[in-house]
Amino acid sequence: MDEKGEIMYGMNCWWRGIGWSWCACRWRGSSSATKLFIFMLPLILVAAFASVKPSTTVCRWGFNIPTCSFSLPPPPPPHPHPSNSSLQSNETETVNIVSKPWLNSSAPVNESYEPQPSPRQWQKKKRKVSNLDRTEAVLAQARSAIRDARNENQTQDSDYVPAGPMYWNAKTFHRSYLEMEKQFKVFVYEEGEPPIFHNGPCKSIYSMEGNFIHAIEMNEQFRTRDPEKAHVFFLPFSVVMMVRFVYERDSRDFGPIKKTVTDYINLIADRYPYWNRSHGADHFMLACHDWGPETSLSLPYLRKNSIRALCNANTSEGFEAAKDVSFPEINLQTGSIEGFLGGPSASRRSILAFFAGGVHGPIRPVLLEHWENKEEDMEVHKYLPKSVSYYGMLRRSKFCLCPSGYEVASPRVVEAIYTGCVPVLISDHYVPPFSDVLNWKTFSVELSVKDIPRLKDILISISPRQGRHQYAAKCKSDIFNCLRAKSFKCVGNFTTLELCKRLRKDDDGPELDYKVSYVPDSLFLD
Structure with a gap:
């Protein structure tokens, strides 16, 4: 069994949850639900990654670094004015001599000349390329590949090519998915203890919370243990479990839940630089409980900047289609969808x-x-x-x-x-x-x-x-077809009806009432 097959095989535990108790997993058996949910994980990640909010002070994906593209160096500077004290040093004469060829037309034509960079150019030259710069360079290549996919008739993926009017732009979606498979990484904070953190219900109407938490923590393809390699950061708390273990029943007091979230984010912000670096713009939370939006009000940056994957995608309650992710609600009463699919014409x-x-x-x-x-x-x-x-x-x-x-x-x-x-x-x-x-x-x-x-x-x-x-x-x-197929990508692309979002900007479809100005037309597109 290959690596993806082992992951599919092992993730069967998600659909064999034990209700409100911890979703302890046993590596046995297989089911259609397992294969179906394996795709849900990466497409949630697509949605989360594509939702990172841009601003004037951070680069496109929310990272607090200088501009993510480099331009040609500026033209040589003019001869420094004698009154400019910043250039009056022991090196002044050398600089002036070197600069003569572009100021003195009588200079010998056979004289070799290479202008020295300006102080600003030296600063750029000496600037160390960071991990974020390397990440952005890779993403730039992916953006180009997705643009090219719009006009391509074929794809290198032999397993499945999405097609039909169900997609706004099937080609860019497919290419985005393939690029995500190659490059996308998510870091899950390990702080926190069950049952509030790293845990969630695997049954009931809120089952997707627990299934996703366990999916992302067990998936080695997209999860990275090195935060420097991550594109986004997951906050692994469960709103459902906080309602059960932290909230005082019938009190209508959200204070304990908000304090729990605030304390957790303060903890990770103190231990790691990543929350403060982007003010939470490259972090995401997930909630299928009705109180998910209220929980996100625990901190201003969590509500304003972070990506919220919410089942309760209500625009009248602050859901932002450009930033947040509408997450499907699935009622897994038995923890499985066996016998769930199918029907006559x-x-x-x-x-x-x-x-x-x-x-x-x-x-x-x-x-x-x-x-x-x-x-x-x-x-x-x-x-x-x-x-x-x-x-x-x-x-x-x-x-x-x-x-x-x-x-x-x-x-x-x-x-x-x-x-x-x-x-x-x-x-x-x-x-x-x-x-x-x-x-x-x-x-x-x-x-x-x-x-x-x-x-x-x-x-x-x-x-x-x-x-x-x-x-x-x-x-x-x-x-x-996907449940019978062995292809991970096939399962993934066909289940976009469940877990995929915001890969469209300049599409061929009608404008949606809830669409806002900034929606990336694919995971990596500008």
């Missing part, structure tokens, strides 16, 4: 639209008011009878309704795609996962709350020629 589905769930938040009551038990082919319920299979209903439905609850995110989005159902996103402030890579309009329906009364008419008006059913089915089929 749209022509064999008898239900037009389906929803079942609690009356949470402001949107679902409106949905139930208009459509609960109103139409035979509109299966809208609060809760299903125990004798009715929830996933069976998903597989029988053409459209699966995904209204926001207390917060904007819903695991129904991923559940719909897994079962080949077209997700209908009903929200006013939700940024779907990785919208800068995926053209969600090609395989989903995006509606606002005001569209709920016309829901059935809207869904009926969507012609099969528009391809949403076909593309949703293709997503499902692609996942199946």
Whole structure:
């Protein structure tokens, strides 16, 4: 078994979690969930790396160093003025003699001459090339490769080439992924003890927190133990575990959680130079709990500068599409997706639209008011009878309704795609996962709350020629193919519906309402 195969084999523990307890792993067995989540790790890293915020005082990727590109040296300086005391030294005469050829036209033409660099040039010449400079030079080469990929018809990757309207720009996305595989490194701070740090739930609606923490800490391809080689730095705390072990139940007091995060960042800032170097701009956190955004308010730089991978990607609560990462919410009740994938074609589905769930938040009551038990082919319920299979209903439905609850995110989005159902996103402030890579309009329906009364008419008006059913089915089929494939890259690229983001700037698709001015068009592009 090769190295990647061993990683796939070993990561099976992520899907065999033990609920709220630590996700202790056993190196045994294999599952489709293992292979699927292995790709989630690098694409989260793509999103995190591509989200590093630029500024006028740091280079493109947030590193606090001088300009990341070098220009040609300036022209020779004019003859120094006699009153310039800074040049009146024992070397003044030598400097003047050397400078005569460009000031005195009568100088012999056969006289050899090499102008001495100015003090500023000497400073540049003597400047030691740092590790960050070397990193930026490598990234510049990657940027060039991604630009060239836009016009290429073929790729050097023989395993898989993403294609189709589901991607805003499949070629640049693919090249970004390949460049990431070759170069991208993340440093995980080792400070902190479980259960708050280096730990998270592997089951439940918040399972992606624990799965990602364990994935990044076990992955030797992207994780580096040398912080000088890192592109980004991961803060390995779990908001879910802090809510359980630090927060006082029903107190509504976020103080203990914020203090825990503040103390941790102060600790790493005291031990390492990297947080202070970029003011947190090359650091990232991940949270699937609803209180993830609130937790990021613990420190101003954590909220303002750092990359936040959030399931609760709510623009009305400060989510920034240019900096943050919308992370998919997946409810792994058993820690596995075995038996989760698959469903018949749209022509064999008898239900037009389906929803079942609690009356949470402001949107679902409106949905139930208009459509609960109103139409035979509109299966809208609060809760299903125990004798009715929830996933069976998903597989029988053409459209699966995904209204926001207390917060904007819903695991129904991923559940719909897994079962080949077209997700209908009903929200006013939700940024779907990785919208800068995926053209969600090609395989989903995006509606606002005001569209709920016309829901059935809207869904009926969507012609099969528009391809949403076909593309949703293709997503499902692609996942199946990847789970059977041995290729790490194949698994990775096909699951972009879960964990990939912001590889687009000047795309060919329509402008998105939530898109802001700065969105890199790929991982390494300017």
